[in-house]
Amino acid sequence: MNNCEILLPKDFTQLSVGVYQQLVTSNKNINLPHYNNKTSPPNKFIIPSGTSINIAPLLPSKYWSMEKGDPLAFILEFNQDLPLEGEHPCTIWVKDMATTPCTQNISFNFQLINWNEINGLGRDLDGQALFRLNANGQTFYYKPDSAFICNARFYAVPPAYRDIHAFPTHPDFVIEVSSFSNIPSNELNNQLLKMCRWIRSGVESGVLFDGMRMNIYLFCQTNILVNGRHAQVQGQQLAHNNEIIQTQNDIQQYQNDIAIANINVALQQLEVQRLQQKLQTMNWQQVYFENMIPYPAFQNVSYRTIPLVGIPAPTPNRGLQLIVHCIGFVNGFNIDLSKVWIR
Structure with missing residues (x-):
């Protein structure tokens, strides 16, 4: 499990032995790293990835200006380069980035x-x-x-x-x-x-x-x-079936043209291969x-x-022979799992 270093904004409670002990007490079931008052900086702390941490002891006092917004959002935005997520009022965690x-x-x-x-x-x-x-x-x-x-x-x-x-x-x-x-x-x-x-x-x-x-x-x-069932599914399935038929017809037409040799055979053969590969993909699980x-x-x-x-x-x-047809605002976006590495 990887650890992640979190920066504290200047308006937040800075770390000391006492404050860090409050943090440890608030997270009794979590193995937080040891804090050394002499070598550990007061504006940084380390948490393990994927584990929810209660950071209530580090949040600003009740005099925090509401114009600044939610203090939890403030610390997440302050560490925007990190894969940090949170739950109001005082819980954060680091998404795993393996x-x-x-x-x-x-x-x-x-x-x-x-x-x-x-x-x-x-x-x-x-x-x-x-x-x-x-x-x-x-x-x-x-x-x-x-x-x-x-x-x-x-x-x-x-x-x-x-x-x-x-x-x-x-x-x-x-x-x-x-x-x-x-x-x-x-x-x-x-x-x-x-x-x-x-x-x-x-x-x-x-x-x-x-x-x-x-x-x-x-x-x-x-x-x-x-x-x-979503209303767009029927149209998606109909369009998919029509595209299969059209692709099959196109392949047949090119093969007929090649047979009578009245066009550039090499180019037509390449187009037939492209259409056959497309047809193969369209016959995957939808x-x-x-x-x-x-x-x-x-x-x-x-x-x-x-x-x-x-x-x-x-x-x-390398991936699986499966296509996901998305809906709504992303209607027409099809996820091709063959392009997604499994391991």
Whole structure:
């Protein structure tokens, strides 16, 4: 388990032996590093990754100016280069940034960026973006592994604010990637809980990729479904089937042209190979936002589990032959799992 060094803003309680002992007492079940009053700086402390830490002893006094905002948000923004998340009023944790999930994050981000560059419907964001969420009366500060927010909602927040503060609203779509580390935040229940909070706070839909347990989970708001199915699914399936037929017809036409040799045969053969590869991909398993069921104890949250065990991979560990068709603001964005490293 990796440790992470957190910087304290100058307005926060600076560390001393007594203050650090209060921090240790507030986190009795956590093995915090030893604090040396002579060698340890008063404005830094170290916490283990993936473990929730109560930092109440370090927060400013009751005389903290409300104009400065939530002190928890202040410390998260002060350490914006770190993968820090939090829960109001005084809990923080560090997201695990091991190599495998980071590699997977890059693939998801790359696919979302490419799609958004073509469509230009909003902003694609990565794990540096901090969002302030309100779910079931609680306030959370989350950094999604990948996210999308539509242009209208993005530009509704003044640049001077979003440049330095947590985004005061939710994204429209999120992707979270589970780590392989044996840390509390990576426990499946905590991962699913986080997705529920995303949706409950207003996120339209999201995907949780769990390479360690070999599952992928789809989440969305229940009120955008009819009998567990999103309205866009029928059109997506029809368009997919029509594209298969069109691709098959194109292949046949090129092969007919080659047979009568009335065109550049070499170029046509290359085009046939490209179309055959495309057709092969289109015949992979296609996953849609259908057969969704309500998530227990979370109003207006539905989900679906797709097991990944047994799905073929083009090359070992490279990815799986499965396509996820997304909905809502990201309708038309298809996640290709063959491009995501499994291990």
